[in-house]
Amino acid sequence: MNRAMAPVIFMAAVLGAVRLGQAIDCHQVDSSIASCLPYLQGSGGVHPPMNCCDSFRNLLRYTPTQQDRQTACECLKATAASPDIKPDVAYYLPQNCGLISSFTISRDSNCQSVI
Numbered sequence: 001m002n003r004a005m006a007p008v009i010f011m012a013a014v015l016g017a018v019r020l021g022q023a024i025d026c027h028q029v030d031s032s033i034a035s036c037l038p039y040l041q042g043s044g045g046v047h048p049p050m051n052c053c054d055s056f057r058n059l060l061r062y063t064p065t066q067q068d069r070q071t072a073c074e075c076l077k078a079t080a081a082s083p084d085i086k087p088d089v090a091y092y093l094p095q096n097c098g099l100i101s102s103f104t105i106s107r108d109s110n111c112q113s114v115i
Helices: 003-016 026-032 034-040 051-063 066-080 087-091
Strands: none
Touching: 003 026, 026 034, 026 051, 026 066, 034 051, 066 087
16 A cells, blocks of 8 residues: 555544534544644644645534534644644644634634534
């Protein structure tokens, strides 16, 4: 198997477990952004890696309802509260990936306001 395809296959397996009509949970959210952790910790370079952006894009696809987005926001809020996560890097991840998200990755997010 091509080594570059491994993260894509992993993401497909993780997010494949989330079917429309089923709620997403923090384990699935955490697994889906695992490829972003080096970047969020400040050791991944200036721009987010493509596999990180692809993972976040897939997470957005698998949060079609307001409840799913609020849950994902709460999970990402907990991730952002980790002391090894760089707040500015996390906050701008969606924008730096060229994505539009109704929620940010911030310990200060008001997830109940996510639509």
